[in-house]
Structures are given as C-alpha cells and as structure tokens.
Amino acid sequence: MNLPFILATQGFGLNFNLFETNVINLAIVIFGLYKFLPSFLGGILERRRAAILADLEDAEQRLLEANNALNEAKKQLVEAEQKATQIRSDCKARAEAIRLESEKRTVEEMARIKEGAVSDLNAETSRVSGQLRKEAARLAIEKALSSLPSKLDKKAQAKLLTNSIKNMEVA
Numbered sequence: 001m002n003l004p005f006i007l008a009t010q011g012f013g014l015n016f017n018l019f020e021t022n023v024i025n026l027a028i029v030i031f032g033l034y035k036f037l038p039s040f041l042g043g044i045l046e047r048r049r050a051a052i053l054a055d056l057e058d059a060e061q062r063l064l065e066a067n068n069a070l071n072e073a074k075k076q077l078v079e080a081e082q083k084a085t086q087i088r089s090d091c092k093a094r095a096e097a098i099r100l101e102s103e104k105r106t107v108e109e110m111a112r113i114k115e116g117a118v119s120d121l122n123a124e125t126s127r128v129s130g131q132l133r134k135e136a137a138r139l140a141i142e143k144a145l146s147s148l149p150s151k152l153d154k155k156a157q158a159k160l161l162t163n164s165i166k167n168m169e170v171a
Helices: 004-011 023-151 154-170
Strands: none
Touching: none
8 A cells, every 4th residue: 555645644643563564674774773782883983082092192292392382482582582592793893893993003103104104204304403513513613714814924823723632532
C-alpha cells in the first residue's frame, strides 16, 4: 500500500505491528549506537580535543615567546636610541673640541708669526740703527779729522794721538 494514499483516505493512525514498522531493528541500532558510539566517537572526540588543547597550548607558548621577543626588541630599540643619542652628543662634543683646538692652533700660529715678524722687525731696526750709528760715527770722524789739522798744532796732534793710542790699549 501506498502511504500517502492511506493517509489521504483513512486519516491519521498509528501502526502497532512491530514487524511492519521495524521498531525492533531501530531499537537494536539505537542500543548499538548508545553502547558503542560513545567509546568510538568519544575516542575520536577526545583525541581531537587533546589535539586542539595541544595546539592552543602551543599557540599560547608561541604568543608568550613572541611577546617576550617583542619586549626584548623594544628594550634593544630603546638602548639603540640611547646609544645613538650618546654617539650623536659625543660627535658634537668632539667636533666642538676639534674646532676649538683648530682655532687655538690658528691663534697660536698667528701669534708666532706676529712674534717672528716683530722679532725680524726689531732685528732689522737694530741692524739699520747700527749701520746708521756707524755711518754717523764715520762721518763725525771724517769731519773731525778734516777740521782737526786746521784747529790743532803739531804738538796737540801728537798728544791727541798718544792719548788715543793709550785709550785703545786699555780697551
């Protein structure tokens, strides 16, 4: 019999024939599933749960390691920035010291050149003064010698020469 046809002609009803409805077969299948499925599916689910927990623990461990690595990297970045700042300030201080040393050497060299020029000027002045004195003395002697014969007689000239010779011997 066709089930839709029965429902349409006879209305709704329950079939209590155990063999026709397969209730015994369904009961055996449900009992088997109830008895054996938990151990079979439970084992699969337990292994899956253990794998998921292991993956979660591994992920937590990697997250912890990543956070530690991030913190270490941040710490190293801060240290590197501090070191870079220190190097920058050291370089500026060294450049300033080199500039000041260069300026000091330039000033000292200029002073040395000026002292050399002053010394050369003084030496030249001394030399020229010495030459002028010699020239003045020579001219004075020539003038004196030229005017002496007319002013001194022979006796005075002899006395002057004797005194001059004595003065030269003493000196």
